[in-house]
Amino acid sequence: MKQTLKNYAQLMKFTLSFTVVFTCVICYMLAPTVKAYDWSMILLLTFAGLCITGSANAINQAVEKDTDAQMKRTASRPVASGRMSQTTAYTFAIITGILGVAIMWKYFNISSALLSAFSLFLYAFIYTPLKKINSIAVLVGAFPGALPCLIGWVAGNDDFAYAGWALFLIQFLWQFPHFWAIAWVSHSDYSKVGFKLLPADKGPTKFTALQSIMYAVLMIPVGLLPYYLGLTGQVSMWIVLVANIFMVVQCVRLYQNMGVPAARRVMFSSYIYLPIVYLALLADKL
Numbered sequence: 001m002k003q004t005l006k007n008y009a010q011l012m013k014f015t016l017s018f019t020v021v022f023t024c025v026i027c028y029m030l031a032p033t034v035k036a037y038d039w040s041m042i043l044l045l046t047f048a049g050l051c052i053t054g055s056a057n058a059i060n061q062a063v064e065k066d067t068d069a070q071m072k073r074t075a076s077r078p079v080a081s082g083r084m085s086q087t088t089a090y091t092f093a094i095i096t097g098i099l100g101v102a103i104m105w106k107y108f109n110i111s112s113a114l115l116s117a118f119s120l121f122l123y124a125f126i127y128t129p130l131k132k133i134n135s136i137a138v139l140v141g142a143f144p145g146a147l148p149c150l151i152g153w154v155a156g157n158d159d160f161a162y163a164g165w166a167l168f169l170i171q172f173l174w175q176f177p178h179f180w181a182i183a184w185v186s187h188s189d190y191s192k193v194g195f196k197l198l199p200a201d202k203g204p205t206k207f208t209a210l211q212s213i214m215y216a217v218l219m220i221p222v223g224l225l226p227y228y229l230g231l232t233g234q235v236s237m238w239i240v241l242v243a244n245i246f247m248v249v250q251c252v253r254l255y256q257n258m259g260v261p262a263a264r265r266v267m268f269s270s271y272i273y274l275p276i277v278y279l280a281l282l283a284d285k286l
Contacts, residue, residue: 003083008078010077011054011057011058011061011089012050012058012092012096013053014050014054016053016057017053017054018050020053020145020148021045021046021053021148022274022278023278024045024149024151024155025045025046025152026152026278026279027151027153027156027167028042028045028152028155029152030156030163030167030231030281031152031153031164032157033158034156034157036285041107044107045108045152047100048099048100048101048104048107048108048116049148049151051097052096052101052119052120054092054096055094055120055124056097056119056120056123056124058089058093058096059124059125061077062089062090062093063124064128065079065086066080067194067195068080069081071190071193093124097120101113101120104116108155109155111154112158115147116151119144119147119148119151122143122144122147123144123145127140127144131196132195132196135196135197135198135199137196138175138183138197138199141179142176145172145175146168146169146170146172146175147168148171149168149170150164150165150167150168152167163229163231166222166225166229166231167226167281169222170219170222170223170225173215173218173219174270174274176211177212177216177247177250178266178267178271179197180197180198180208180212180266181254181263181264181266181267181270183197183198184198184208184254184263185260185264185267199211204258206255206258209251209255212251212254213251216244216250217248219244219248220245223243223244223277224241226240226281227240231281232280232281232283232285235280235283235284236280236281236283239276239277240277240280243277243280247269247270250262250265250269254266
């Protein structure tokens with residue numbers, strides 16, 4: 001039983017899924033019509049989000065079974081290692097995907113349910129196969145990666161107001177330095193299986209580092225939007241501004257050093273960035 005639970009946790013990439021759902025829930029709580037401590041709805045949204053994200057990740061692993069088996073970082077995944085069949089993974093994905101979207105439809109609203117279904121489809125059936133075709137996959141993947149923020153807002157406010165799009169943009173831009181740093185660190189593995197995730201065909205180059213700097217710089221004005229749209233206060237604004245400047249500094253260091261340690265710093269900095277920024281945005285409402 002313990003191993004089975006572990007297999008399903010790995011199949012849905014629980015840690016990654018929880019991070020995605022975390023930002024969705026924060027954006028839901030930021031919606032003006034939502035009570036900050038409505039725990040029943042928060043738990044429902046968390047469960048639905050884990051189902052939908054877990055479904056997308058399960059499809060990803062079922063599709064990339066052979067690819068995952070060739071990479072050291074992913075060879076131990078349940079489908080790639082043979083501990084779980086592709087059929088089981090697809091069955092899990094279908095059940096959790098339908099369940100998650102149905103919860104969004106019944107307990108929140110139709111708009112958030114349709115957005116959730118679209119995000120799942122975009123990640124599992126467009127982004128996943130595109131990784132072997134063109135590096136534009138990172139751009140495509142950034143949409144389902146950021147849609148949970150908009151989904152959370154729409155679930156709470158049932159509209160597509162500018163504030164919801166501002167929250168979407170923060171996470172949308174964040175993904176470029178984040179994923180390029182991961183692709184930089186894992187370049188040998190990714191290139192071995194034909195993944196094209198870096199913007200330059202020659203792999204980790206100055207061009208990739210410059211692109212990371214560009215998106216990190218864009219994060220600075222976008223990070224100010226929640227304040228200017230009246231969603232948060234000055235304290236949150238300054239915290240977000242400092243976090244964005246910190247990301248720019250890390251990307252500049254990558255450009256200067258051009259090494260895996262510098263790319264790893266960008267990667268780990270991006271992991272820290274999300275909880276700091278979204279909790280700062282929520283702090284004023286609490």
